[in-house]
Amino acid sequence: MHLAWQLPRKKWLVTGTILLLILGLVSYKVWSGQSNKSVIIVKTAQVKKQDLEANIYTTGTLQPAQQKEYYAKAATTVKEILKEPGTKVTQGEPIVILDDSQALLDLGQAESTLALQESEYRKGLSNKLFLEKKLEDAQKNLQRQEQLYELGAVALKEIEGYRLEVASLENQLAAIDLKALEAQVNKAKLALQGAREVATSTVITSPFDGTVLKIGVKENQPVTPGMFIASIGDVHTLEVNCSVNEYDALKLKIGQKAQISSEGLREKKFSGEITQVAPQAEVEQTTTGSENRVKVKLTLTEKVEELKPGYSVNVKILTDKKADALIVPIEALLQRDGKDVVFVYQDGLAVLREVKKGLSTELYQEITEGLAQGELVIITSQEKLKDNTRVKTNDKNK
Structure with missing residues (x-):
């Protein structure tokens, strides 16, 4: 009987011990889980040294640095097209000829x-000089007669006859308006200048060595004033027209270097520099x-065959x-109470530290x-x- 009682007792002791171990393990996991919930999981980055560049990124369009567009100055007809787009031309070489008969x-x-107006001006000037001399003589004669009258001679x-003559000459002089005649001469000169420009514009020539970019008309086509005729450019010297926001514009100045690339030529980078920054946004x-933008012009500092105007x-x-x-x-940098700060990871803690900034990208x-x-x-998770x-990180930086 005594032995029979001892065997169940040992069994109960073993079972109790196992239950206590299970209970302890469960309690530890619960405590551990609650403890972990109070620790914030974060990511970290290592403070390192490297060369740093600050850049402004934008997009733009290529155009020849030297370009000239021609528009019709008067109604006429296209007589002959001598050059096609893409043709290289030299300075002074004709490109398009317009009918010049009306011009x-x-x-x-x-x-x-103009000849008539100049003649009228010269005639008016001559008459004025003649009448001024005649009026001077008439006034002297009148003065002598008035003196004789006072003497009773x-x-x-x-x-009265002398007075009438003086008055008549004065009226004739007043009728000669040299300023009006001169204005007519100047008006005729401007008209002649315009007519000469129209006549000259009927033969469109290249102002420099370059390439015909575009021809906007066909032979025998009627044109009206302001209609586009042709454009010529130097395709070997290109510039970029682009824009930046008003904040980035404050960082720009003439001569700053730039790198230019094209989606079609991803493997190649081209050098350029800023040649113009617009004075206003x-x-x-x-x-x-809507955004305030400042226009910027850059010139490629090398001749590039692969890039074309319009790219x-x-x-x-x-x-x-x-x-x-x-x-x-x-993203590591924060603002706290008006100061620049970061959180440094140290032995499981996030330690707040004030820093001073330098160059930003x-x-x-x-x-x-x-x-x-x-x-x-x-x-x-800095917020x-x-x-x-208390923090925890699984980063490899740790």
């Missing part, structure tokens, strides 16, 4: 009108709405650079004071953190 008639008429009615419509290009403008800069990811921030190379900064908050 020559208008030129002849303008020359005749002549009658009053004899003086203009409102442009972008994919995000869309990507532009990267270098605004600043720093060798061996101490950097962190831009889209991805990285240079730190000039407050951090050392190799330290770990927290880049996620949940305070100084010395």
Whole structure:
């Protein structure tokens, strides 16, 4: 009986021990889970040194740095097209000839009108000089007669004739308006200048060595004033027309270097520099709405056969650079109480630390004071953190 009682007792002891172990394990897991819930999971990045560049990115369109467009100055007809688009031309070489018959008639008429107006002016000037001399003599005669009248040598009615002569000459002089005649001459000169320009424009020639970019008319086609005729450009010297936002524009200056690339030539990069920054911003419509943009012009500093006028290009403008800069990811930087700060990962804690900034880019921030190379900064969940908050990370940086 005694042995029979001892065997169940041992069994109960073993069972109890196992139950206590299971209970302890469950309690530990519960406690561990609750403890882990109070620890914030974060990601970190290592503070490192590398060369840093600040760039402005935009897109633009290529066009010849030297380009000339021609438009019809008067109604006429296209007589002959001598060059096709893509043809290379030299300075002074004819490209398009317009009918000049009406232009020559208008030129002849303008020359005749000017000659007539100049003749009228010379005649008016001559008459004025003649009448001024005659009036001077008449006034002297009147003065002598008035003196004789005071002496009683002549009658009053004899003086009246001299007075009438003086008045008549004064009226004739007043009728000669040399300023009006001169204005007519100047008007005729301008008309003649315009007629000569129209006559000259009937033969369109290249103003420089270049390439015919476009011909906008056909032979025998009537044209009206302002109609596009042709364009010529130097396709070997290209420039980029682009724009940047008003904030980036503050970082630009003439002579800054740029890198230019094309989607069609992804393996190649071309060099350029800023040659013009517009003095004012203009409102442009972008994919995000209206935006103030500043127009910028860059010139390629090398001759490029692969790029053509009209191509869309990507532009990267270098605004600043720093060798061996101490950097962190831009998302590591925070503003707390008006100060620039980061959270540094130290032994499971997020330690708040004030820093001083240097050069900034889209991805990285240079730190000039407050951090050392190799330290770990927290880049996620900072809004949940305070100084010395418990954190956990599974990053390989740890």
